[in-house]
Amino acid sequence: MFLEKINLLNFKNYEMLDLDFSSSVNCIVGDNGSGKTNLLDAIHYLSMSKGAFGGGNTQHVLHKEDFFMVKGVFQAKDLDYEVTCGYKKGQAKVFKVNQKQYDKISDHIGRFPVVLIAPNDTDTITEGSELRRKFFDSIISQLDKNYLINLIQYTHHLKQRNSLLKQFAERNFVDRSLIDTYNHKLIALGKAVCDKRQEFITEFAPIFREHYQELTENKEITELVYQSQFLEEHYADDFRQALPDDLRLQRTTRGIHKDDYDFLIDDHLLRKFGSQGQQKSYVIALKLAHFDIIKNYTFMKPILLLDDIFDKLDDKRMDKLMRKVAAHAFGQIFITDARPERTQAVFEHIDVEKRIFTIDKGEVVDVMEDLN
Incomplete structure (x- = not known):
């Protein structure tokens, strides 16, 4: 699978753009702030129906425009699929494939998968549990539509239950039969999500460990451990018995929205005791495992987006990654770099077709093709 072409109109700093891509390697070079990462974000949008770096739809609209x-x-x-996404301020986003609009945009997730490696990926390790949940939820959602549906419904009912808790606090009155309706929904959906997360991490962890060992030459022992209150024997009773705390804090204090994943290295938490080098290797191994498991499930190689990685990875890790590129382990690749001469040097001895796009202030000012 690969992206043949892209058209942008009023997307971030691009007023208008029309590009044809190589099915192999595409290098996007230019000064910082020129729009390299924004182009990767547009590709991510086409695949995942949202941007890769947060922000609502309005933040993806070119300044002073409204769509x-x-x-x-x-x-x-061997089939072509035209994917179109349109958004106008104040209106719902429209997503189409071959001119047919989705009833639910979530149905698009997983059809054209991408994997992004970006400079801020180590935040998944060092920051809060929400980022770790989002990382794994994004992968599982591409592979299992029922999981995505359960997760969306759980989030919807959780918001409603939290809203009720605030109302009860304001009125000093609790409708226990009403709250129990939401308890039942959240417990059932939460257990289904928990079971899938546990099943997935059991499958994902060995693939991750193999990549980490390859990157580090077997120097450390790593492990991924899924943590959830719903793995406990009396999870349903504990959820209901937490109501006094929920009322006091005006939010649901137990559930799968509290889950976390422990990233361990030699039996220690990576975010507390791991070096920067270990964290970088861990992140790359996570992303490569992400790539492999999508490929294994879909029988397609996801598009690989590498944002500014030459500046963020040391020579050793970069060499490991480029060896995989040279061995054609990946499919289509997009790489951004602020130094064109470095990109040329990296790919000089790698026998792959590549196309180099030079970007300046939201415009492509040069395209160079090397068919090798």
């Missing part, structure tokens, strides 16, 4: 459009053509299993 954007992103259109691309994917080739998957």
Whole structure:
């Protein structure tokens, strides 16, 4: 699978853009702030129906404009699929494939998968549990539609229950039969999500460990451990018995929205005791495992987006990654770099077709193709 072309209109700093891509390696070079990462974000938008770096739809609209459009053509299993996303301020986002609009945009997730490696990925390790949940939820949602549906419904009912808790606090009155309705929904959905997360991490962890050992030459023992209150024997009773705390704090204090994943290295938490080098290796191994498991499930190689990695990875880790590129372990790749000469040097001895796009202030000012 690969992205043949992309068209942008009023997307971030791009007023208008029309590009054809190589099915192998695409290098996007230019000064910082020129729009390199924004182009990767547009590709991510076409795949995942949202941007990769947070922010609502309005933040993806070009300054002083009121709409954007992103259109691309994917080739998957020898068929072309035109994907179009349009958004106008104050209106709902519209997503179409081959001119047919989705009833639910969530149905698009997983059809044209991408994997992004970006400079802020170590935040998944060092910051709060929400980022770790989002990382794994994004992968599982691409593989299991029922999981995504359960997660969306759980989040919806959780918001409603939290709203009720605030109302009860304001009125000094508790409708226990009403709250129990939401208890039942959240317990059932939460258990389904928990079971899938546990099943997934059991499958994902060995693939991750293999990549980490390859990157570090077997120097440390690593482990991924899924933590959830719903893994406990009396999870349903504990959820209901937490109501006094929920009322006092005006939010639901137990549930799968509190889950976390422990990233361990030699039996120690990586975020507390790991070096920067270990954290970088861990993140790359997580992303490569992400790539592999998507490929294993879909029988397609996801598009690989590498944002500014030459500046963030040392020579050793970069060499390991480029060896995989040279061995054609990946499919289509997009790489951004602020130093064109470095990109040329890195790929000089790698026998792959590549196309180099030079970007300046939201415009492509040069395209160079090397067919090798």
